Amino acid sequence: MTDGRVLVTLLLALALGAGVGDTVAIAASQPEPSVPVAAASSLELRIDPLVDLYFFVRAQAADLSGAPLAGYLARALPATWPFDLDPR
């Protein structure tokens, strides 16, 4: 597991485990009776400081791709699939 994946594992474990005090979770509303068809699946919109920080760093790395730190981050943090923690 790369350093980036370790970081993401930590962030997601914290964020999805609702262990972060500042996490705001808004559960999707139940469908109104007037809605004719509603999926059983739903979305849960969230904001979380750790996730915001992580992607803020990724954005900075993308902006500053010539800088040494950004170069390190670009290599250390998976470029496209950082949440793929399944070892298959």
Add this chain to the structure above:
Amino acid sequence: MRLAAAIEERISSFETELWPSRKVELEARLNYLEAAFVPRHREALAFMMESLGIADPHVQVPMFLVTRTNPPGAMTYYLRGDQPVAVVEVGSGEADGLLLETLLHESTHALDIASKGDDNAFDQLRARLLERGLVRSDAGFHDVPHTLMFVQAAATMRRVYDPEHVAYGDATDLYERSGAIATVENGIWPRFLNGELAREEALHQIVDALYPSSDEDPSRR
């Protein structure tokens, strides 16, 4: 250890100096989406799954709103067990309709991930593309189903939220960059959604138009 200390210091300053204003910005967008998007989003998901032949996987998809991220600005990942999770940049400068369509687009990725193996429209498209000789590393193997996700999300916006919605692909240069794929899919998929074609026939026509079979009657091309 010095690196760890430096990171810890930066995280601390993020939480105390940067996060408060970001939290205000994100909560404003969250409140907007809670009012404008969430109440009908299950209806939108149902329409998308019905259109795309996706069996409802009964999942709740966490969708993290962030102030900034690297391009393309919205991504869907999966955790162990194919649990999808999405991240969407919600900059205040983006038009509301485009933000809603982006949420639907990422939802499509999430539903595609969660229903893998259910022979949905994307699976059928990928199978047909392989039959036509494409390999998984070909751009078309990714772009054909991915562009259809945009076309379906825009159609869902018009069907459920706003009949006058301008597609993300038209409002940006996405469809222009997609070229023939966007042109073909925008010409065929709405005919399926309007009941003029069966889904399988629409998928067949899309692949045929983009990658004609070598033994196909040339007069049909």
